[in-house]
Each structure stands twice: as structure tokens, then as C-alpha cells.
Amino acid sequence: MLDSLARQLKTIEAEALPEAEIYRQERLHEGLRRMPARERRHRDPGGVLQCPICGTQARRFLPFGLAGRRNARCPVCGSVERHRFLWRYLTRATGWLHQRLRVLHTAPEACLEHRFRALPNWRYRSVDRFDPAADILADLRALPLATGSQDLILTSHTLEHIPDDRAAIRELGRVTRPGGVVLVMVPFDPRLQRTLEDPANDTPARRMAAYGHPYHYRIYGADLIDRLAEAGFDATVVESKRWLTPHQRRRYRINRNHLLTCRRR
Ligand SMILES: [Zn+2]
Structure with a gap:
């Protein structure tokens, strides 16, 4: 994704x-719309890595990102x-x-969308x-959805693309029912006091230099919690490093990542 963006900058x-x-x-570059034709060759029961989404076991995953992150x-x-x-x-x-x-899923990733659509109760x-x-x-x-009409919203790596993200967070607050949850993932660095x-x-070039992506408008800091609170959400940060054991992080190849569970008051 990022390497194709860098080339096209x-x-x-x-x-x-x-x-x-x-x-x-x-999306095309991520291969998230088209499954690779070679996929069967990668099924390797002796592999030490495992994708929890599709069950694939492999000795190696593919590199990804600007620096070609290994096994990503x-x-x-x-x-x-x-x-x-x-x-x-x-x-x-x-x-x-x-x-x-x-359930509402923003800018859906195909690897997850396939699984979600197969759930008969959603x-x-x-x-x-x-x-x-x-x-x-x-x-x-500006969502064409009724107020309080959603039980769960999944929004991963979307808010950082929106110049006026507070307006988007407010709209998420409007369509989520009281007690409902929005799961948020964004570029997030909890060491930053302020976004x-x-x-x-x-x-695009300045944003690429500042945030590592031509259409990202920010890297969120700890004050994201306050932005979510303004829209009626009680947010809790879940950190992969605390929540998964080292063995699980190695096996599933999950790096330092955060998600925020945001419950609508
Ligand atoms: Zn997989």
C-alpha cells in the first residue's frame, strides 16, 4: 500500500x-479485493505462523508496507x-x-467483510x-441512517482520512444506540499527549512527510479519548501487547497495535 503510494507521490x-x-x-495493491491465485501453495501444516482470520498456516507471510515489513x-x-x-x-x-x-462497517477490509457477511445473525x-x-x-x-439505529460500528483506519474528524465522530455518536459500541482503530500513539x-x-506531500500517508490528516494521541467523550462515548484502549501473550503475537504475527472500544452512554 504505502510503497505504491510513495511511488506515485x-x-x-x-x-x-x-x-x-x-x-x-x-485496495488493489493490498490484494484485499482479489485473492492471490497461488493461495493453495501457501497452506503449510508445518508452518509456525497462523492467520486467525482464514486459518492459513505458513512458514512465512508476505512483506508489506513502505519498509517491506517482514511476515506482515x-x-x-x-x-x-x-x-x-x-x-x-x-x-x-x-x-x-x-x-x-x-452492524455498520466503514471502509471495509475484504478479509474481514467476507467473514462478517457470512454471519446469519448480523x-x-x-x-x-x-x-x-x-x-x-x-x-x-452524514450517514443516511436513523438516530440510535446501530448496535455495533467497526471503523478501522478511516477517521484519520477525514479532515473534520470530530464531525464524523459526532455522526457515529448519533447513529449508535445508547449502550452500543463503536470499535475504533486509527494510527494511535498513546505516548503523544495531544494528537x-x-x-x-x-x-499530499506534506502529509506524507508528517504522517506517513498523503491522505492522513493526523496521528492520534491520548486525547482521542476526549474527542470520543465529546460525542458521548466512554472509550477504553486495548493494547495488543497487554492483551496477547508473546507466543500469540508471534504465532499470529500481531505487532504493537491498539483498538478502542467506545461505548455509547
Ligand atoms: Zn488469512
Whole structure:
């Protein structure tokens, strides 16, 4: 994803490519829309790595990201570390997959979307700003959904793409029922007291330099909790390092990752 973005940065900077096209190419590059044709070859019962989403066992996963992070991407379902952490959390820390829930999934990752759509008890809908294949084609700041209509919202690596993220968080607060939950994943560094963001980073190249991605508007710090509280959420941070044993992190290839469970008051 990021290496393709880095290669294209001059084109992006010249604004010769629309933002929607950038995201479409990211998805293709991640392989999350198309499963690799070679997938069967990677099934290796002796493999020490295991993808908890698709069950693949392998000696190695594929490299991924700007620096070619080793063993990052599952060769079968295309999951990277954060997808596997989210799936592991959903299946082991919650009973949600077995409950009757109205679920909204923003900018859905295909490796997870396939699994969610197969759940007979979920009323699942995806929402995306650009992808016509989504159930709902809409901006997160203006959802065509009734107030309090959602039990669970999954929003992973979406909020950092939105210039006015507070408006999006407010809208999530509006459509989530009291007691409902939004699971948030974003670029998050709890060592930062305040979110790293600056309106002066107003070009793709400046944002790439500041946040590592031409269409990221920030890296969140500990004050994300306050932003969520303003919209009526009590947020708790779940850290992969605390929640998984070292053996699990090695086996499932899950790096330092955070997710926030945000319960609507
Ligand atoms: Zn997999």
C-alpha cells in the first residue's frame, strides 16, 4: 500500500489523480479485493505462523508496507497485523459474532467483510465514501441512517482520512444506540499527549512527510479519548501487547497495535 503510494507521490502531489482513485489502487495493491491465485501453495501444516482470520498456516507471510515489513500480510486472505488483532479481539474478547446485531462497517477490509457477511445473525452493512460496491455510499459525516439505529460500528483506519474528524465522530455518536459500541482503530500513539495534526500540512506531500500517508490528516494521541467523550462515548484502549501473550503475537504475527472500544452512554 504505502510503497505504491510513495511511488506515485509526484502524481498525487500534482493532483493528477483523484482521491477515490488513490484509495482504489491501495485496495488493489493490498490484494484485499482479489485473492492471490497461488493461495493453495501457501497452506503449510508445518508452518509456525497462523492467520486467525482464514486459518492459513505458513512458514512465512508476505512483506508489506513502505519498509517491506517482514511476515506482515497473510498470503491467502490479505490480512495484515491490525486485521488479525481486530478479528482475534472480536472472537475471543466479545460474544458479538453470535449475537443478533445491527452492524455498520466503514471502509471495509475484504478479509474481514467476507467473514462478517457470512454471519446469519448480523444485519451487516458496509459504508464507503468512494466504493460503489459498498452497501451505503456515503460520507461518515452524514450517514443516511436513523438516530440510535446501530448496535455495533467497526471503523478501522478511516477517521484519520477525514479532515473534520470530530464531525464524523459526532455522526457515529448519533447513529449508535445508547449502550452500543463503536470499535475504533486509527494510527494511535498513546505516548503523544495531544494528537499530531496541523492544518498547514495541506498538501499530499506534506502529509506524507508528517504522517506517513498523503491522505492522513493526523496521528492520534491520548486525547482521542476526549474527542470520543465529546460525542458521548466512554472509550477504553486495548493494547495488543497487554492483551496477547508473546507466543500469540508471534504465532499470529500481531505487532504493537491498539483498538478502542467506545461505548455509547
Ligand atoms: Zn488469512
